[in-house]
Amino acid sequence: IRHRVCITNQKGGVGKTTTAVNLGSFLARQNLAVLLVDNDPQSNATSSLGTSAKDDADDLYQVLTGRTDAVSACRPTMIPNLDLLPSSPNLAALEFELRHDADAELRLARELADCQARYNYIVIDNPPSLGLLAISGMVAADLLVVPVQCEYLALEGVAAILDSVRRVRQSLNPDLALAGFLLTLFDARTRLSREVVEEMRRHFPEDTYETVIPRAVRLAEAPSHGLPAVLYDPVSSGTLAYQLWTAEFRARIERG
Amino acid sequence: IRHRVCITNQKGGVGKTTTAVNLGSFLARQNLAVLLVDNDPQSNATSSLGTSAKDDADDLYQVLTGRTDAVSACRPTMIPNLDLLPSSPNLAALEFELRHDADAELRLARELADCQARYNYIVIDNPPSLGLLAISGMVAADLLVVPVQCEYLALEGVAAILDSVRRVRQSLNPDLALAGFLLTLFDARTRLSREVVEEMRRHFPEDTYETVIPRAVRLAEAPSHGLPAVLYDPVSSGTLAYQLWTAEFRARIERG
Numbered sequence: 487i488r489h490r491v492c493i494t495n496q497k498g499g500v501g502k503t504t505t506a507v508n509l510g511s512f513l514a515r516q517n518l519a520v521l522l523v524d525n526d527p528q529s530n531a532t533s534s535l536g537t538s539a540k541d542d543a544d545d546l547y548q549v550l551t552g553r554t555d556a557v558s559a560c561r562p563t564m565i566p567n568l569d570l571l572p573s574s575p576n577l578a579a580l581e582f583e584l585r586h587d588a589d590a591e592l593r594l595a596r597e598l599a600d601c602q603a604r605y606n607y608i609v610i611d612n613p614p615s616l617g618l619l620a621i622s623g624m625v626a627a628d629l630l631v632v633p634v635q636c637e638y639l640a641l642e643g644v645a646a647i648l649d650s651v652r653r654v655r656q657s658l659n660p661d662l663a664l665a666g667f668l669l670t671l672f673d674a675r676t677r678l679s680r681e682v683v684e685e686m687r688r689h690f691p692e693d694t695y696e697t698v699i700p701r702a703v704r705l706a707e708a709p710s711h712g713l714p715a716v717l718y719d720p721v722s723s724g725t726l727a728y729q730l731w732t733a734e735f736r737a738r739i740e741r742g
Numbered sequence: 743i744r745h746r747v748c749i750t751n752q753k754g755g756v757g758k759t760t761t762a763v764n765l766g767s768f769l770a771r772q773n774l775a776v777l778l779v780d781n782d783p784q785s786n787a788t789s790s791l792g793t794s795a796k797d798d799a800d801d802l803y804q805v806l807t808g809r810t811d812a813v814s815a816c817r818p819t820m821i822p823n824l825d826l827l828p829s830s831p832n833l834a835a836l837e838f839e840l841r842h843d844a845d846a847e848l849r850l851a852r853e854l855a856d857c858q859a860r861y862n863y864i865v866i867d868n869p870p871s872l873g874l875l876a877i878s879g880m881v882a883a884d885l886l887v888v889p890v891q892c893e894y895l896a897l898e899g900v901a902a903i904l905d906s907v908r909r910v911r912q913s914l915n916p917d918l919a920l921a922g923f924l925l926t927l928f929d930a931r932t933r934l935s936r937e938v939v940e941e942m943r944r945h946f947p948e949d950t951y952e953t954v955i956p957r958a959v960r961l962a963e964a965p966s967h968g969l970p971a972v973l974y975d976p977v978s979s980g981t982l983a984y985q986l987w988t989a990e991f992r993a994r995i996e997r998g
């Protein structure tokens with residue numbers, strides 16, 4: 487198995503980082519070799535795993551500006567089989583620094599090619615935008631998972647995502663496939679959540695996962711302890727939903 | 743009264759658009775002339791006011807690429823005294839199109855200077871990033887409001903915001919002042935929310951507003967009806983919190 491999965495949505499706060507960290511953790515617990523790439527200058531995936539790029543020099547910014555290579559920047563995490571390629575706020579400067587580089591969007595894909603042989607899955611956490619970093623995450627991937635928060639404004643953004651997927655596939659990465667929409671932050675008490683789920687299942691019946699991730703405060707608490715949910719609270723409803731979804735994701739991807 | 747207020751935070755989904763639309767609506771109801779500038783290609787502020795840039799050509803992208811001027815792109819909304827300068831997904835291309843323009847960050851400020859005379863307040867809704875659009879929103883403003891969701895990852899991003907404010911003030915806009923942190927999406931049932939409020943009040947006692955915006959589903963429903971909360975459900979807890987906060991904001995800003 488060799489896949490590169492980019493978790494992306496330009497809408498902010500829809501659960502991209504939470505999905506990337508949990509997918510990475512559960513794949514690793516199934517004895518797959520996994521690399522989590524924090525492609526966001528906010529570095530939330532890095533801090534959700536209890537570390538920070540300040541601890542040492544090697545981070546994604548160093549890799550993408552040619553100061554180091556991806557293999558040496560990867561570091562182990564508290565989860566066996568899960569490595570992290572950390573990010574730092576420096577990454578925000580990349581768009582400006584690479585503004586005269588015609589191939590800027592291809593750098594991440596090239597750098598990760600060296601790591602591919604060591605990992606079954608590379609999971610990329612994208613920032614909330616459609617700029618250079620977000621596009622390079624899509625170029626480096628063969629699969630895209632799009633978390634969609636169960637709220638109206640997140641629903642609106644789905645068309646924009648599909649547009650950019652089409653454009654990236656036509657111009658930069660013909661192998662890119664949509665691995666599906668994951669409904670997140672579902673609040674069973676609100677009509678709004680149920681309506682968004684219905685809309686998504688109606689418009690994208692083939693591409694919306696069965697598993698829905700509930701709003702569960704334990705998922706929001708875990709990053710403040712620097713632990714993935716599977717270590718922070720393995721039996722909370724949010725953790726179990728991600729475990730269930732990881733199985734559904736693998737069934738869909740690995741059996742085609 | 744003449745102020746330009748930018749609502750900004752690179753963390754996604756913290757309530758920037760909700761804050762911009764509600765601040766704009768309540769200031770307009772107090773007989774102030776207000777312009778809401780949708781500086782985000784997602785165009786959530788535009789659709790929250792029941793319109794879309796597809797309806798006609800003039801939007802912020804047209805203005806910033808010199809195809810039209812700001813005054814002609816502004817349009818009235820369903821709220822008297824509240825105009826909108828709409829955005830569209832085209833805006834996402836700006837960063838790439840202006841990559842060789844050394845003054846790109848100054849364009850929004852220059853364009854809005856023509857409108858300033860017509861409005862008491864210009865409210866700018868920023869995208870979740872620290873790229874060209876977000877920086878230009880900060881350059882065009884004299885005041886910054888930073889919504890902070892009552893969750894751990896949002897707390898982490900506050901240092902990055904203060905860094906970029908300092909940088910913008912030093913290099914591009916010496917008049918820029920922090921108008922304060924607004925705590926949003928507060929859920930009284932969770933310890934996490936209470937802890938974030940305590941942390942913010944401890945670290946930024948002078949800069950954190952007294953008013954806290956609760957998580958209230960009516961605020962999330964309003965955009966799906968294309969109405970600001972004050973028209974959709976004027977007495978819901980979320981709407982009243984924004985009304986209260988607008989008064990606190992004015993007291994702090996206008997009386998210095």
Ligand SMILES: Nc1ncnc2c1ncn2[C@@H]1O[C@H](COP(=O)(O)OP(=O)(O)OP(=O)(O)O)[C@@H](O)[C@H]1O
Pocket residue numbers: 497498499500501502503504505526528530612613614670671672699700701702703704705706707709724752753754755870893894895896
């Ligand atoms: N299912 C869930 N239940 C409860 N809280 C959640 C859940 N998923 C995410 N969160 C919390 O909601 C907030 C937004 O999630 P997250 O940061 O993962 O989104 P994101 O899309 O990565 O945001 P950004 O656009 O800033 O990168 C965070 O505080 C996170 O802890």
Ligand SMILES: Nc1ncnc2c1ncn2[C@@H]1O[C@H](COP(=O)(O)OP(=O)(O)OP(=O)(O)O)[C@@H](O)[C@H]1O
Pocket residue numbers: 496497498499614637638639640753754755756757758759760761782784786868869870926927928955956957958959960961962963965980
């Ligand atoms: N106080 C609130 N109570 C309930 N829902 C809210 C509240 N504030 C915002 N929301 C909802 O939460 C989601 C995120 O809010 P919003 O879109 O305003 O954040 P944002 O910071 O502008 O996001 P982005 O980073 O994508 O620009 C939206 O679906 C919005 O309707």
Ligand SMILES: [Mg+2]
Pocket residue numbers: 502503504526530611612613
């Ligand atoms: Mg994230």
Ligand SMILES: [Mg+2]
Pocket residue numbers: 758759760782786867868869
């Ligand atoms: Mg917004």
